[in-house]
């Protein structure tokens with residue numbers, strides 16, 4: 437939790453309380469349904485919560501923004517972002533029902549009324565959103581194909597509407613096959629911990 441305070445010092449008491457509750461909730465639910473690797477539960481704040489919040493260092497979602505989290509698994513990056521941006525609306529989807537049930541339990545326990553969790557494949561979604569966020573679901577090129585029709589055209593942020601995708605490692609090959617403009621933000625520029633040295637946010641405006 438100190439890590440979250442270190443990089444997000446202006447949290448309200450309610451936000452701090454919600455981030456604080458996440459450890460116990462994930463310990464409880466992850467023991468029943470494996471939504472994050474068991475060893476990662478010890479590094480929940482760094483590898484899952486702060487990593488998810490890397491997107492917030494790239495863009496602050498304004499009040500009323502609608503955001504889709506595709507392949508949310510146990511709720512990453514959607515749940516931490518929904519705590520940080522309580523006035524934005526988050527739709528968290530995954531194709532696996534038991535993961536979505538865990539996400540719903542956690543969102544309910546945290547009283548996150550800006551989160552809707554749904555079991556659905558990304559390719560089947562009809563709605564549009566200002567932004568799509570995601571982590572560790574598939575390669576960028578097929579991912580863009582899944583969601584490119586789900587991005588709305590109205591733009592009221594400093595960045596044009598599009599995808600903010602958390603990725604690690606060398607992206608040169610993946611980005612070279614992408615037939616689309618993109619920009620890469622290094623998370624090492626925001627967070628000094630070793631874990632973030634190779635982590636990036638790939639932004640694809642659409």
Ligand SMILES: C[S@@+](CC[C@H](N)C(=O)[O-])C[C@H]1O[C@@H](n2cnc3c(N)ncnc32)[C@H](O)[C@@H]1O
Nearest residue numbers: 507508509512530531532556557558571572573
């Ligand atoms: C490796 S997990 C990552 C989960 C989470 N984003 C995280 O970073 O902790 C990938 C998730 O994507 C989901 N997924 C894969 N293809 C999908 C699709 N076409 N539509 C919706 N969810 C999908 C899987 O069910 C799985 O939960």
